[in-house]
Structure formats: C-alpha cells, structure tokens
Amino acid sequence: MTYARPIARLIDQLTRLPGVGPKTAQRLAFHMLGMEQSEVEQIAKSMVDARVSVRRCDVCGDLTDQRICPVCGDPGRERSMICVVERPQDVAAMERTRQYRGLYHVLHGAIAPLDGIGPEQIRIRELVARLQEGTVREVIVATNPDVEGDATALFLADLLRPLGVAVTRLARGLPVGGDLEYADEVTLGKAFEGRREV
Amino acid sequence: MRLQHLALVDFRNYAAAEWSPSPGANVLLGSNGAGKTNLLEAIHLVVTGVSPRAGRERDLVRWGREACSVRAQVVRDEFSGALDCQVVWDRQQGKSVRRGGKALTGAGRTAVLGGAVLFSPGDLDLVKGPPSSRRDYLDLAAAKTLPRYRGLLRRYGTALAHRNRLLADAASGRSRHLSLSELQPWTQQLITLGGEVLRHRLWALSGLAAPARAAYARLSDSGEALTLTYVPAAGQAEPETAGMAVHPANPPTTVLPGWAADHPPSPAATAAHLAQAFAERQADELARGLTLVGPHRDELILSIAGAPARVFGSQGEQRSVALSLRLAENVFLRQALQDTPLLLLDDVFSELDARRRMGLLGLLREAGEGHQTFLTGTDLAGVPVEGFAPMALFRVAEGRIAPADGH
Ligand SMILES: Nc1ncnc2c1ncn2[C@@H]1O[C@H](COP(=O)(O)OP(=O)(O)OP(=O)(O)O)[C@@H](O)[C@H]1O
Ligand SMILES: [Mg+2]
Ligand SMILES: [Zn+2]
DSSP: OOOOOOHHHHHHHHTTTOOOHHHHHHHHHHHHHHHHHHHHHHHHHHHHHHHHHHEOTTOOOOOSSSSHHHHOOOTOOOOTTEEEESSHHHHHHHHHTTOOOOOEOOOOOOOOOOGBBOGGGGHHHHHHHHHTTTTEEEEEEEOOOSSSHHHHHHHHHHGGGGOOOOOOOEOOOOOOTOOOSSHHHHHHHHHHTTTTEE | OOOEEEEEETTEEEEEEEOOSSEEEEEEOTTTTSSHHHHHHHHHHHHHHSSSSOGGGGGGGGGHHHHEEEEEEEEHHHHTTOOOEEEEEEEEEEEEEEETTTTOOOGGGGGGOEEEEEEEEEGGHHHHHHOOOOOOOOHHHHHHOTTTTHHHHHHHHHHHHHHHHHHHHHHSSSSSSHHHHHHHHHHHHHHHHHHHHHHHHHHHHHHHHHHHHHHHHHHHHSSSOOOEEEEEETTSSSSHHHHHOOOOTSOSSSSSBBBOOTTTOHHHHHHHHHHHHHHHHHHHHHHSSSOOOSSGGGGGEEETTEHHHHHHOOOHHHHHHHHHHHHHHHHHHHHHTTSEEEEEEEEGGGGHHHHHHHHHHHHHHTTTTOOEEEESSSSSGHHHHHGSSSSSEEEETTTTTEOOOOO
C-alpha cells in the first residue's frame, strides 16, 4: 500500500517524534486528515509559535517566553537556595508541590559518558557562575534517581562544597529508576523534607 | 508452593496452551524440541519472577509476536486458596507482573511469590564454565529471594559501563586527559552499588555453602569435601590466576580475611574494602582503560579437597558438584522463603550413573515431603519412575501438554 505523497510525508515526519512508531504515526496522520482545516492550522501554528517564542531563561535555563523566567524574576522567592534538575519538566513537577520557594537551575541533561555527555556538556559552568555572587547557601540536587543522576549529584557535591555551599540530595522514596516528572506531589514533598548532605 | 494451573500465550513455541499438573510428581515426555524445557522455564518465571536462563528476556516472546503471557494459579499453603499470578513480557513495554488481577508496582513488585529450582544438563557449566557462570549462580539465588537484586545488578552494570567508557577513551587517547574529578562519581557509585552486590552474594553464599557440602558428601564416593570460596578480584592478582593459585595443599577457608562465611559483612565493610581496592589499582586501571575492581570480576571457587574442581575435577566429580549446587539452592530457598520450592528436573537423570541417580533421588526425597516436582525426558527410560511414585504422565507435542496413558 503506498500513500499519496503528502500523506506519506506527514507520516514520515510524525515518526520523528519520540514514542511515535509507524503505526501511531499513521493513525495520527489519518486523524488529522479528517479534522477541520482550521483545527489543523491551529495545531501547526502552536507548534511553530512555541518553537519560535520559547527560549531558555538567561539565569536558570528553564524554558520561558521571556528573557528571565517568572520564578527567577519573582522578588518573593528565597534566593539562598537553588534546586538543580535535569529537565524543564522537573521544574514543573517541583512547583506543583507548592512546598519549595527557592530558585532553580536546569542542567538540560545528566553526566553520561556512554552518550558522550561530560560535565561540560550540561549547564554546570552556568551554575558555578551563579554561585559566585555569594547569596546561595544551599544547592539541592534533584537530578533523577538513576545512576546518571546520582553521578551528576556526586560530581556537583565535590565541585561545589569547596565553594562553601551546602549540597543536599533529595531523599529516596522516589520510585527508583523512575523519572522525577512522574513522581506524585506527596512523594516529592516528602523527598524535599528528607533531603540530605551528599 | 504448588502449581494448580498454567496458561501460556505466545510464550516461546507455545501459541496458546493450558495445563493442570498433579500436586505430586509430573513427568513430561516429548521429542527433542517439543518444548519441555520451555515449559519448565515458564513455571520458573511465573513463580520466581525471573527467567532461569541468563540472556535476553525478549526471547521469551514467540517469534513474530508482540507480547507473551504466563499465567498461573498457585497455592501457597493449605490455608489459603489459589492465587492468580501473571507475568507479561511485552516487546515495547517490557515486563509486568500481576497478582490477583492487580498490577504490582513500586515496593509491591519486590514481593516474592515462591521458590523454584531448575536442574538442567547445562548445569555442568557451573563447574566447567568461566567465572561468570558461577557469579550468575549466586546472582540467581540472590534474585530469587530478593527480586530487587536484579535492579541493583542492572544499576551496577550501567555505572560500570559508563566508567569503563571514561577509562577506555582516556587510555586510547580518544578523549583529552581524563580528570580524576570526572572519574570519581563513577568510582563512588561502583563502591556503593558493588558493595551491595557483594553483600547479597555473600549472604546467599552463607546459605548455600553448608548444604552444598552436605549434598556433595552424599553424592561422591571419595569422602572428600566440597568448599565454596568467594574470591574478590580486589587483590593484585586477576581472578583466573587467583583461582589457579589455590594450591591443593592450601585450601582457602574464609571469604576474605576477617569475614566469616556465615556472617556477611556490613555495608560499611564492603564499601571500605572496595574503596581500598580501587585506590590500589588506580594506576593499573588508567593504564589498561578498564575497571579492574568489583563484583563483576569476582570468582566463586569450587574446590574438592582443596583443589579447584574446574581444573582438577573428574567428569563425575564435576557433575556431582553441579548437582550439589542445585540441591543447595533448594535448601537455601526453602529456608529463606519459608516455602517448599518447586523442583524442575530437566532431563537430569539420563546423564547420571546408577550411583548418582540413587544419591540424587535420596537427597530429593529427604529434601522434604510436599515438593511438587516436574521431570522431563524424551522417554520413560531416562526417568527414574521408581523414585517418584505416584506420578502423573504427560506428553508434550505440537505446543500442547496432554495426559499420557500408562507406560
Ligand atoms: N521465542 C520463541 N518462539 C518460538 N519458538 C521458540 C522460541 N524460543 C524457542 N523456541 C523453540 O522451542 C523449541 C525448543 O523447545 P525446548 O528447548 O523446550 O525443547 P525440549 O522439549 O526441551 O527439547 P530437548 O528434548 O531437546 O531438550 C525449539 O525448537 C526452539 O526453536
Ligand atoms: Mg530440553
Ligand atoms: Zn529562570
């Protein structure tokens, strides 16, 4: 079975998305072909809009449509604490706990030699720069509880402790090997309370 | 533990099969390739939660299919009714376990259902094979009492692979100079995770060593003693040479200086031991671009009267040692799980001489009443019928298991 060129191309493009195999791509493509044209245009427009307007916050690296994200710009946030996470999604998960009132730092990855990712490939240099100002007392490492996240936490502890900041790690209780994003708010809240020195 | 009913869907060569075994001894007869070993594997998987064969679990799924299911009704003790258990292996989603219709998640996933021990002709590899086969033996015993152990091994393996990549890239000049601060987090993790692996292995060993020795004393005619010695790769020597260095006149008695075999060390002790070993071997590791310390290189030495059975054992002695290790596994599981494990005897009797047959039968009988037993063979000649009366006969053919009449 061969599809008309535009359909085949659409299916092909959709398979580039994570978690979308040929079967799912086919299903999505035919669903779109059955939708109102205006609806499809809306989807396409929001994809392009999001991609064009969203950038990394100059301070913490979280995704935002401004130069500085709302958290970094909020005068009410505690400036002596930085919570370090792997991905922007993790910031959202932390914020949902409504328990943490400090700042964030998004690494955009974790140390993983097998994937060629060393300390220089993630935003560690930027974190160290933020600490030079001297207002930060504690860095809470909330990288994923897998071996890459743990290695990143250990590396940060060795690197930052000489700078005179306390380095803590969220307590386990998170599903081991599971991603932070999926941890429910209660578990995550408990993990914050029980954080320990690395 | 007793298996009442088994249902297989797309598991290895079975498209859809159902079977109700007898509570006592079950003899499964069938030609080569009929699926007898696969059936025992399915039982082992659903009861213990792990496949008895090391290797990729995706191979369990029937060729060309997406997922397989092994579903069983098991009776854990005479006081409770049958429990519905199911293991599903999906090519996309991996493994999932259901008990009583509910998917197990989080901590519940580590709840052990019961024990099963597989005796197979390949067990000779436990003695003759490379050190990894003996590490697998300890790991399987540990995983059957503590399913969380599999996850620990996986984490250890991942951390090890990352660390090896750093070392290899640096040694081959592929990356710029390796900074020790980059290596340190991985070393630290191998110390923590490796220390836990070591502790669980030694814990398993402490339950296995004595019953293995006792079984061997019964199976062999020489009156010589079987000793299990865990030799960490930590020291200066390689595990292979460490094995060879055990001179017949100089049998090792303790696992490590200061660690009694019946008293596994504390987390702090294993971690301290590994930390020291890493410090000692750092120069070697950097030069060779490889992690030289840790449980992935340790050796379990099986020796008869002080001489390593791998090198010095006769064929018959090696076979007796292999049987003794499986018999010990049964004793260990019974003790650790407070359960009578299922005995899965895959074509084991056909290869034994009369003496060992009698010895094994006697030991199995003494291992306790109430073990549900499963024996396979191509024909009745290979099965010691006399030892298992009364028994139910079944024929395995064309992906079905059906009662077979008489002899
Ligand atoms: N994933 C799979 N899908 C389909 N068939 C498989 C799969 N894995 C193994 N098989 C088939 O199952 C058959 C072997 O079954 P098994 O090893 O259980 O035989 P057996 O009855 O124990 O034979 P023997 O008497 O030689 O030990 C082989 O023919 C093999 O090709
Ligand atoms: Mg077989
Ligand atoms: Zn910000």
